[in-house]
Amino acid sequence: MTPHSTHTADRILGGWLGRIAGNMLGKPVERGDYWTRARIDRYLRLTGALPLTDYLPEPPAATDGFELRPEWRHCVRGRISGSCRDDDVDYAILGLHLLETHGFAFTTEEVGELWLLRLPYLQTFTAERAAYRNLANGLRPPLTATFENPYQEWIGALIRADIFGWTNPGDPHRAAALARRDAVLSHTGNGVYGAMWAAALIAAAFTASGPRAALEAALERVPASSRLARTVRHTLALHAAGAAWEDTLTAMDEETGRLGWIHAVPNAAVITAGLLYGDGDFTRTITLTVRGGLDTDSNGATAGSVAGVLCGAGGIGRQWTEPLEDTVRSAVFGFDGVRITELAHRTARLVVG
Template sequence: MKSDHWRLLARFRKETAVRRLALIFSIAVLTALTLGLVATEEQQLSLESLRDKIEGGWAGQIIGVSFGAPTEFRSNGKINEAELPPWTADRLSNAIHQDDLYVDMTFAKVLDDKGLDATVADFGAMFRDSKYNLWHANLAARRALRRGIPAGDSGTPRYNVHANDIDFQIEADFIGLMAPGLPQAAVVIADRAGRVMNYGDGLYGGMFVSGMYSAAFFENDIRKVVEAGLACIPAKSPYAQLISDLLTWHQEDPEDWKRAWQLIQDKWDKRDPCPAGAFSPFNIDAKLNGAYIALGLLYGNRDFGKTMEISTRAGQDSDCNPSSAAGVLGVMLGYKAIPDNWKQGLDAIADKKFDFTDYTFSDIVKSTEKRAIELVLRNGGRV
């Protein structure tokens, strides 16, 4: 497994170096490559559209986690068939206190402070000294770091029994959001940040999610976005095999998401080594929950509400999963195209800082845009 990962990462680094991604300012045009792993052609995206998509991605996360929050781990190992709580704008205020967002943003802050070359040690130092509540792989990693275990080792099974858990997967959104059309560059950053708390499939979950975000800047076909995320992880990994299975099942029947859910359950639900689920159907495995993200995207078919509902009804970590799904879709659609009924209430929290961070909603959008332009230039762009 490790050798597959390093071969993949080495290939990404080599191919990233030959890609061209340009910023041309008339008002401003962002030119980017298509999403395959081999350079093909350039595509254009205005700076206004870049901002709209970044804003849509962060808004999608906020809306998605608020949508799913009342159901988190209420339906484990079964589809949630209950009537979901009615949506109201004031539910968005909950997002300010969600680890899906504040941990995500504190990792982004490391790049803002240290630059794009921030090391695993830089991410680890921030995490070691953090004050927020943590769980599972995150908590185990911080405990290891505080005991003197080096960042990078802190996410391995030797020091972290939760290495395959969902933690990095729910914190990797910031990477894809700053890597428009640059999945390889996203993987390189993810490999540094994700090793703090995860390993193997736990690490690949963050790469998969950030790859989908990166793809969504230029791709309007949801299936291709999922395939682009899949291309970011080793094909022989269990995580990749699960997503490949889901893509096959979706192709066989693109309408019945419950059939696909049951096939996922039957084949993949019994493989989580996390001890918390040893005697219960609880499953916080990255790949299972990552499949629920992809399930919502594939069967939601670009419908914002339906995407969140499917990822929520799939169960388990059912606030994190719709958060990532809605974030990816928010990039694809852009903020302006997210239906207004979901965005009502964002203005009320626009100037509030997320817990344990220096960022408001508008702050993190601006910060992400700045890093995105810098990453574009780093990867051969021009201004």
């Protein structure tokens, strides 16, 4: 490999590690209507984990009022042995398989075909489950996204977008275009814009001077008048004005909270704030993002992916990577137990191939 390609490969590995670690960090408290920012911080104070610099601690015995997700035993510090299975990682793997199978000229119909071939129906949720059902019933895009699907602007397409950023370093325009082609299988409006924004953000992170520059570049790839773009711009403005992280999130919650905790728009604000106030530090970025609440595992994964690209694999602390044991659990047929380093190598090969 040339020095340039070696550098890119390290950043791609950083993106994969960051997505998986951020997802694992947020998974025990993934339920935004219950695990509010205040409740998450109460839990961290109770367990002596503020400031948060590692995976969540396990709950003390006989603690009321802090009901973690059932998977918590495999996602808290001291208990992790490889990554937990989660759709936030499954879709990154499926996206890699899509590009390896069909190349960058893939069609939306081919995305749907791979879902039916490789992804179990009961491991899909919200908009993806509606689209999967529509595919199985013979509908074709874009009807798969609109027929009996009340989740069209939720976060699902956003969490599928990383692979398009990782494989287009420094080219947010192409990354966003590919993400859109994937997203319209199951989403419309801000649900699609969220995917375009996330892909562009990750692509921009390869060459940006820092999080703000990457966020500003990503904004150019979505309609300026969209709710998502206006929300991200407002978050950027609050940070630039010197508002504290907590005050920024309170202001954005007042503006977007009625949309619900799985909608793409309020979650984009949490991701944006985590990246800005994390200021390029991997640990600070993913811990602030998860402490921001809402869809914690998805937000931690996306912020971790961006931060991992910005700092490279070498910039991620060992407390995040060593418990993963270079192993991914996945529901995607043929990929359970795959090595993280193998996924990163295959992704890098698409860039230089």
